Amino acid sequence: MALVGFDDIELADLLGITVIAQDAAALGRTAAERLFRRLDGVEEAPAQVVLRTTLIARGSGEVPPPA
Numbered sequence: 212m213a214l215v216g217f218d219d220i221e222l223a224d225l226l227g228i229t230v231i232a233q234d235a236a237a238l239g240r241t242a243a244e245r246l247f248r249r250l251d252g253v254e255e256a257p258a259q260v261v262l263r264t265t266l267i268a269r270g271s272g273e274v275p276p277p278a
Contacts, residue, residue, distance in 0.1 A: 214271040229272030232265045 216223050219232035
């Protein structure tokens with residue numbers, strides 16, 4: 212079984228769990244910018260915002276070869 216987590220927390224590093232890490236500051240900044248524009252009365256169509264993520268491979272995401 213392979214295990215991949217989300218968000219790079221300290222415990223994942225200690226346990227050697229592979230994770231998908233996201234830039235929390237960029238996520239918060241983007242959300243705040245969109246919110247403040249909306250509060251200012253700017254009408255925007257719903258949008259899909261894609262932020263960069265990083266795979267941090269620590270070994271738990273590898274599937275062992277068949278026996």
